[in-house]
Amino acid sequence: MPDLPPLPPVASQPLTVALLADNDAAHVSELLSAWAQHLDGMGRDYQLLLVDDGSADATTERADALRGQIPRLEVLRLEKRSGVGAALRMAISAAKHPLFLYTLCDPRFGPADLPRLLQAIDPVHCVTGYRAGRRVPLAWRTIGLLNRFLCRVILSAAPAPLPGWLGMKGHAVALLARVFFGVRNRDVLCPYRLARREIFARIPIQSDRTFAHVEMLAKANFLGCVLSEDVPLGDPGRPVRAEPRDGPDARFYQDFRRVLDRPYFGPTFLPAPEKAEPTETVPAG
Secondary structure, X not given: OOXXXXXXXXXXXXXXXXXXXXXXXXXXXXXXXXHHHHHHOOOOOEEEEEEEEOOOOOHHHHHHOOOOOOOOEEXXXXXXXXXXXXXXXXHHHHOOOOEEEEEEOOOOOOHHHHHHHHHHHOOOOEEEEEOOOOOOOHHHHHHHHHHHHHHHHHHOOOOOOOOOOOHHHHHHHHHHHHHHHOOOOOOOOOOEEEEEHHHHHOOOOOOOOOHHHHHHHHHHHHOOOOEOOOEEOEEOXXXXXXXXXXXXXXXXXXXXXXXXXXXXXXXXXXXXXXXXXXXXXXXXX
């Protein structure tokens, strides 16, 4: 198989970070401050978005109170609770920079993992995280070991072991994404993802709920975008866990059926990207 043509380097380009919030008043101020401090230290232009999915608490008010301290912060709000997919659509429509990272306004997903995703973005269109904080059950480790042994004997190549356990629902959704959409990523529901913003011109998000995470990868894969291997999140001693509430909700399979039957590929009209200001050079001598 021939090598894919190299993509233009983008890892050092300006960045939009979108935090998708849902009744997160308890930690929104701390997280926004942590993200702003981290992004300020990166030495590049950035845009920080807080998209509130119709929260019933003071999420929007507490985020708005920080706008004087964080000049690059923009606070957006859906009038009624619509789901993570709807919040992601709003974030994409407001993103201005060549790189786009989205995650939840959740203490598990902080800025410390961003450098790892940036290191992996240049040769690909999209990098997704992996929540590896739960040990794989013994039965599944045994099955995986046997599977790798057979693959090594028969095919002379074996898949890598699972970095962590996502729960039965999480792994079932990954299998569904591989069978129906050809997506090879393992944690397809992970809400910590970095992408070249340009790909969203052909990837409008149709789903309102958690299937939006899968839809993004499925459409990118169909369009021939290059997807990276999953990047484990968190510190080696404290990796991010996949919690039961992170699994598919009641609307998940409705959105799955809609995207499978009637996929829409745009075009999506995005705002013109903002470019970094040229650096002034001083002539030698």
